Amino acid sequence: MTTEFEKIAGGVCAPQGFRAAGITCGIKKPDSPKKDLALIVSDFPAVGAGVFTENEVKAAPVRLSASYLKQCDPRAIVANSGNANACTGALGMEHARCMADSAAKALGLKRREVLVCSTGIIGLPMPMERIEPRMPDLVGALGSDEVAGAAAAEAIMTSDTRPKSYAIKFMLGGKEVRIGAIAKGAGMINPNMATMLCFITTDARITKAELQEATQEAVDRSFNRITIDGDMSTNDTVLVLANGQAGNRLITKDGPGCRVFRAALTKVMKKLAKKIVGDGERVTKLVEVVVHGAQTDADAEKVARAVANSKLVKCSWNGNDPNWGRVLHAVGYSGAKIREEMVDIYFGGLCAAKNGLATDTPLLELLKVMERRKIKVCIDLNLGPGQYNIFTSDLSPEYVVFNRAEYSLPAAKAAKAAQEGDGAGEEV
Amino acid sequence: MTTEFEKIAGGVCAPQGFRAAGITCGIKKPDSPKKDLALIVSDFPAVGAGVFTENEVKAAPVRLSASYLKQCDPRAIVANSGNANACTGALGMEHARCMADSAAKALGLKRREVLVCSTGIIGLPMPMERIEPRMPDLVGALGSDEVAGAAAAEAIMTSDTRPKSYAIKFMLGGKEVRIGAIAKGAGMINPNMATMLCFITTDARITKAELQEATQEAVDRSFNRITIDGDMSTNDTVLVLANGQAGNRLITKDGPGCRVFRAALTKVMKKLAKKIVGDGERVTKLVEVVVHGAQTDADAEKVARAVANSKLVKCSWNGNDPNWGRVLHAVGYSGAKIREEMVDIYFGGLCAAKNGLATDTPLLELLKVMERRKIKVCIDLNLGPGQYNIFTSDLSPEYVVFNRAEYSLPAAKAAKAAQEGDGAGEEV
Numbered sequence: 001m002t003t004e005f006e007k008i009a010g011g012v013c014a015p016q017g018f019r020a021a022g023i024t025c026g027i028k029k030p031d032s033p034k035k036d037l038a039l040i041v042s043d044f045p046a047v048g049a050g051v052f053t054e055n056e057v058k059a060a061p062v063r064l065s066a067s068y069l070k071q072c073d074p075r076a077i078v079a080n081s082g083n084a085n086a087c088t089g090a091l092g093m094e095h096a097r098c099m100a101d102s103a104a105k106a107l108g109l110k111r112r113e114v115l116v117c118s119t120g121i122i123g124l125p126m127p128m129e130r131i132e133p134r135m136p137d138l139v140g141a142l143g144s145d146e147v148a149g150a151a152a153a154e155a156i157m158t159s160d161t162r163p164k165s166y167a168i169k170f171m172l173g174g175k176e177v178r179i180g181a182i183a184k185g186a187g188m189i190n191p192n193m194a195t196m197l198c199f200i201t202t203d204a205r206i207t208k209a210e211l212q213e214a215t216q217e218a219v220d221r222s223f224n225r226i227t228i229d230g231d232m233s234t235n236d237t238v239l240v241l242a243n244g245q246a247g248n249r250l251i252t253k254d255g256p257g258c259r260v261f262r263a264a265l266t267k268v269m270k271k272l273a274k275k276i277v278g279d280g281e282r283v284t285k286l287v288e289v290v291v292h293g294a295q296t297d298a299d300a301e302k303v304a305r306a307v308a309n310s311k312l313v314k315c316s317w318n319g320n321d322p323n324w325g326r327v328l329h330a331v332g333y334s335g336a337k338i339r340e341e342m343v344d345i346y347f348g349g350l351c352a353a354k355n356g357l358a359t360d361t362p363l364l365e366l367l368k369v370m371e372r373r374k375i376k377v378c379i380d381l382n383l384g385p386g387q388y389n390i391f392t393s394d395l396s397p398e399y400v401v402f403n404r405a406e407y408s409l410p411a412a413k414a415a416k417a418a419q420e421g422d423g424a425g426e427e428v
Numbered sequence: 429m430t431t432e433f434e435k436i437a438g439g440v441c442a443p444q445g446f447r448a449a450g451i452t453c454g455i456k457k458p459d460s461p462k463k464d465l466a467l468i469v470s471d472f473p474a475v476g477a478g479v480f481t482e483n484e485v486k487a488a489p490v491r492l493s494a495s496y497l498k499q500c501d502p503r504a505i506v507a508n509s510g511n512a513n514a515c516t517g518a519l520g521m522e523h524a525r526c527m528a529d530s531a532a533k534a535l536g537l538k539r540r541e542v543l544v545c546s547t548g549i550i551g552l553p554m555p556m557e558r559i560e561p562r563m564p565d566l567v568g569a570l571g572s573d574e575v576a577g578a579a580a581a582e583a584i585m586t587s588d589t590r591p592k593s594y595a596i597k598f599m600l601g602g603k604e605v606r607i608g609a610i611a612k613g614a615g616m617i618n619p620n621m622a623t624m625l626c627f628i629t630t631d632a633r634i635t636k637a638e639l640q641e642a643t644q645e646a647v648d649r650s651f652n653r654i655t656i657d658g659d660m661s662t663n664d665t666v667l668v669l670a671n672g673q674a675g676n677r678l679i680t681k682d683g684p685g686c687r688v689f690r691a692a693l694t695k696v697m698k699k700l701a702k703k704i705v706g707d708g709e710r711v712t713k714l715v716e717v718v719v720h721g722a723q724t725d726a727d728a729e730k731v732a733r734a735v736a737n738s739k740l741v742k743c744s745w746n747g748n749d750p751n752w753g754r755v756l757h758a759v760g761y762s763g764a765k766i767r768e769e770m771v772d773i774y775f776g777g778l779c780a781a782k783n784g785l786a787t788d789t790p791l792l793e794l795l796k797v798m799e800r801r802k803i804k805v806c807i808d809l810n811l812g813p814g815q816y817n818i819f820t821s822d823l824s825p826e827y828v829v830f831n832r833a834e835y836s837l838p839a840a841k842a843a844k845a846a847q848e849g850d851g852a853g854e855e856v
Contacts, residue, residue: 325514
């Protein structure tokens with residue numbers, strides 16, 4: 001029996017007993033109309049789970065939220081965009097604590113019941129004077145409808161071109177269970193998490209331990225299988241709150257409903273992971289790299305990541321170039337056991353190389369496949385049962401232009417212009 | 429006592445007893461005036477050493493030359509540009525053998541005394557009909573002067589914008605010893621060798637075993653410390669021929685002159701390695717990443733490579749952006765042991781971050797440093813004695829444009845145009 005997962009509206013507000021809000025505080029820019037502070041609250045006690053960046057450099061809110069999750073069952077998530085509160089030292093930790101504190105106070109919760117996330121520019125102190133006083137407004141804006149969920153999704157965007165949310169419902173032992181989610185991505189999407197935030201709400205009844213295991217499994221199958229530039233952020237966070245309002249029988253590890261719930265959670269994360277890659281900074285193609293026939297799954301993963309992160313391979317995709325030679329290159333240096341004369345490479349189902357050699361598939365047909373926005377690149381090593389797949393993107397000139405000076409440079413240029421123009425000092 | 433290494437003219441022809449040539453065969457394009465076939469010959473018996481790509485996918489000439497080097501003392505190197513003879517299967521191996529054979533015949537040498545190298549487009553058969561008949565012309569063009577050395581340097585260029593050669597002389601036990609070299613690089617320059625060929629001649633008297641060790645050591649300190657795009661070529665090769673004509677006392681491992689010779693060989697390779705990075709495809713900056721204070725040298729290398737290969741870091745350099753946050757990011761995911769609050773980052777000697785936090789170094793001063801063509805980025809982990817340095821480049825939009833369709837696409841577009849224009853079939 002397969003369970004039907006039905007897509008529904010509402011994002012993080014779709015599950016019962018959750019409210020959300022997104023408001024404009026001027027964190028991105030003092031007078032920008034863009035939303036930059038989000039709140040998600042469970043109106044009932046909940047259990048929580050989290051998966052955080054593996055980067056050794058962790059932003060203050062990451063350290064804080066991981067610590068709170070260990071000490072306490074969470075009830076809410078407060079998150080801002082525009083400033084990552086990363087590389088900010090002891091002051092950053094103080095600011096993260098202050099964000100949790102002030103949100104908890106406005107909500108009437110304990111400090112550790114509120115988890116904190118930040119995303120945006122790094123190395124600058126948080127403008128707490130623009131955040132803290134607005135907490136009552138943020139709580140006042142809470143709603144349980146689609147509009148409220150959408151406002152929260154919008155408030156966590158950075159260089160994303162569109163808000164990302166998704167929700168499904170499904171039956172579990174006669175009860176309807178819902179899972180809702182919002183996410184932000186764009187740049188620095190990489191193996192083992194990304195500059196990526198994903199907040200998930202569910203009304204499932206589930207133990208804390210099983211929720212953590214299910215979350216880790218779903219992350220491994222979704223967010224850990226996307227890569228845009230191979231860099232790993234200091235702020236990556238996936239948080240899940242489960243408040244039990246669906247009234248289903250308690251989900252425990254290996255108990256009834258466990259597999260269905262894990263499948264549902266994985267489906268939601270996969271959907272958002274693909275949205276994130278498709279909306280990567282200046283990305284023109286969504287490419288799935290599928291590796292078969294490796295000696296082990298670990299070898300298949302090495303091959304998939306080497307191909308997906310190769311600058312030269314990604315450049316060729318940007319040019320619609322069915323360049324199997326560059327793919328074979330990357331296969332060769334992946335570190336996996338391979339035999340060149342066994343490797344087959346397919347673009348969109350068409351065999352471009354067989355046994356490590358060019359096929360007679362007409363180049364024009366390969367070209368047609370490469371011109372699509374979604375491409376599947378399959379690599380068969382023909383050595384064993386190992387397999388892996390990963391979603392990635394091309395590398396465009398616009399990506400480089402966008403990323404070469406997104407952050408500090410505009411400020412510096414302005415300062416330079418000011419100095420050259422009127423000698424107004426060198427402080428920036 | 430330090431030995432003086434004096435730069436001299438002549439490239440591979442600078443050492444005594446070597447001749448070289450470069451001619452146009454139409455390998456790059458049938459009617460291109462560009463040189464594409466090179467020859468280097470020792471007029472006396474020589475010993476040889478080689479270091480080859482670690483990519484599992486190895487071009488036919490790489491396999492062949494490695495095998496010949498084991499069986500025989502080499503006397504000559506024949507090399508072509510325009511076709512890499514990679515991913516070409518059994519036919520490719522036949523072609524590589526044929527190149528060695530025909531060159532040996534024209535030179536009056538044994539087949540295995542001639543080493544073979546190829547660089548250029550991959551996956552296409554070598555146009556042997558344009559190469560083999562020209563071997564007598566190539567031998568006829570051999571000369572021992574600067575012009576001949578320059579012709580050989582030119583004939584191995586692919587997307588290089590300028591030929592690369594270098595030569596030095598130095599005294600060893602009262603005898604003058606010379607080392608000359610040519611190299612080609614440009615794209616796909618990476619850790620553990622690059623799409624890079626380097627041919628070195630020397631008139632030193634040295635044992636085969638010591639020449640191989642000296643070559644490996646020099647490669648580790650030079651070509652293995654440059655990276656442009658992090659990809660690893662199928663064709664990377666460094667070959668050294670030593671013919672003993674300097675008449676110095678035989679250099680053996682740990683014997684007299686051994687350290688001086690190794691230092692000289694390393695100096696030559698370092699010089700060419702820097703030329704290769706500086707001439708990388710659409711590179712605007714030569715960046716040295718220096719890591720100090722790691723727990724081990726291996727950790728320092730991890731950090732240096734993570735920073736040097738980060739797409740986001742390289743984009744920021746392209747934009748003259750003193751973005752220490754992105755550098756710290758890459759330090760964080762390098763896999764090395766680090767403590768965020770201990771890390772210092774310097775751009776061109778100016779401290780941009782101290783203890784993981786922004787300093788008050790004026791942004792305008794940092795900007796001025798980043799605008800230079802040569803930049804030194806120093807990272808001090810403040811944890812131990814480990815250190816490493818690597819040369820790399822920025823990542824430019826022009827790099828992507830150049831690499832997105834360098835090879836197969838022009839042919840495909842021509843075919844498409846032909847088909848759309850006159851229905852002239854889809855064969856390309």
